[in-house]
Amino acid sequence: MTRAITALRMVVRALRGDDSARYFLAEKLTHAIYPAYVFSEYGREFLRDTSFKARYESLEGTSNYRSLDRKYVLDQLVQLACLVDGDTAECGVLRGTSSLFLCERIANSGKEHHVFDSFEGLSEPTAGDGSYWTKGDLAVDEAAVRANLAAFDFVRYHRGWIPERFEDVADRRFSFVHVDVDLEQPTLDSIAFFYPRLSSGGILLCDDYGFSTCPGAKRAMDEFMADKPESVVHLPTGQGFVIRASTVPSGGRAVAAHEQPLRSQP
Numbered sequence: 001m002t003r004a005i006t007a008l009r010m011v012v013r014a015l016r017g018d019d020s021a022r023y024f025l026a027e028k029l030t031h032a033i034y035p036a037y038v039f040s041e042y043g044r045e046f047l048r049d050t051s052f053k054a055r056y057e058s059l060e061g062t063s064n065y066r067s068l069d070r071k072y073v074l075d076q077l078v079q080l081a082c083l084v085d086g087d088t089a090e091c092g093v094l095r096g097t098s099s100l101f102l103c104e105r106i107a108n109s110g111k112e113h114h115v116f117d118s119f120e121g122l123s124e125p126t127a128g129d130g131s132y133w134t135k136g137d138l139a140v141d142e143a144a145v146r147a148n149l150a151a152f153d154f155v156r157y158h159r160g161w162i163p164e165r166f167e168d169v170a171d172r173r174f175s176f177v178h179v180d181v182d183l184e185q186p187t188l189d190s191i192a193f194f195y196p197r198l199s200s201g202g203i204l205l206c207d208d209y210g211f212s213t214c215p216g217a218k219r220a221m222d223e224f225m226a227d228k229p230e231s232v233v234h235l236p237t238g239q240g241f242v243i244r245a246s247t248v249p250s251g252g253r254a255v256a257a258h259e260q261p262l263r264s265q266p
Helices: 002-015 019-033 050-060 068-081 097-106 142-148 184-197 215-225
Strands: 087-091 113-117 155-159 174-179 198-206 240-243
Touching (some): 050 068, 050 097, 068 097, 068 174, 087 097, 097 113, 113 142, 215 240
Parallel strands (some): 087 113
Antiparallel strands (some): 198 240
C-alpha cells in the first residue's frame, strides 16, 4: 500500500510539471519494458546546454539523440587538442556532425581538418565484426556533408576507402583524430596510421570502442595499443580514447611524439 501511495504521489507531481518526478517515472517504466537499460543520475547539466543541443539538432534533427552524449564528449575533448600542435582528422564522417563540433573548436587556430570517407557506406563486414552491420550501411552523399561543413574553409576532403587516401597526409602531425568506422579492419588501419602521427598530448578517440554492435573496433584498438605506453580509456558513452604520451627510452631523456620520425606502424 505504501509503495502504491508513493507512486501515486509521484504521478501527481509529474502531472504538475515536476521534472524530477517525470524522470523517476520514466526510469520505472523503462525498467519494466527493458530491464537491462540503466538510467544515469538525474540533473546532468550537459542536457541543459541549449546551444550545444541546437547545433546537434541542426544536422541530426530532433528525433534521434542517441549520440548526443558522445558528441558532447568529443566537443569537450577537442578543447584539449586546441593546445596541441597538429591538424585534426575524422575517419568516417556520416553527416558531418562530429566534424562540425571539431571545426567550431579549431576555427582560427591555423589547423586544417581532414575528412576521410568512402561516401558509399561501410565496406563488407568480416566475421569478426558480428552481424549487426551490412555493406553499404551509413552511406551519406558527399555533397550533403560539404554543405553541412560549408562554413569552414579549412576542411580537406579525402574520398576513398580506408586506408587508400591516408598517404595524402603522411607528412603531417595531428592533435586530434576521431575514428568512427564501426568495422575492425578500417579501425585498425586508421589507428595504425594516425597513432604515430599524434603530437604529444594529442588525442585519438574511437567512437565505436565500447559497443557490442562493433566488436571488431574494440579488438582492433586493444590489440594495437597492447604494446604501447598509453592505456585506452573506456568511457560509459561507448567511446574509447588515448592521449599520446612522450616516450622514455631506456637510459635516455623523454622524447616527445613530435620529435619522433614519422613511420607507419605494422
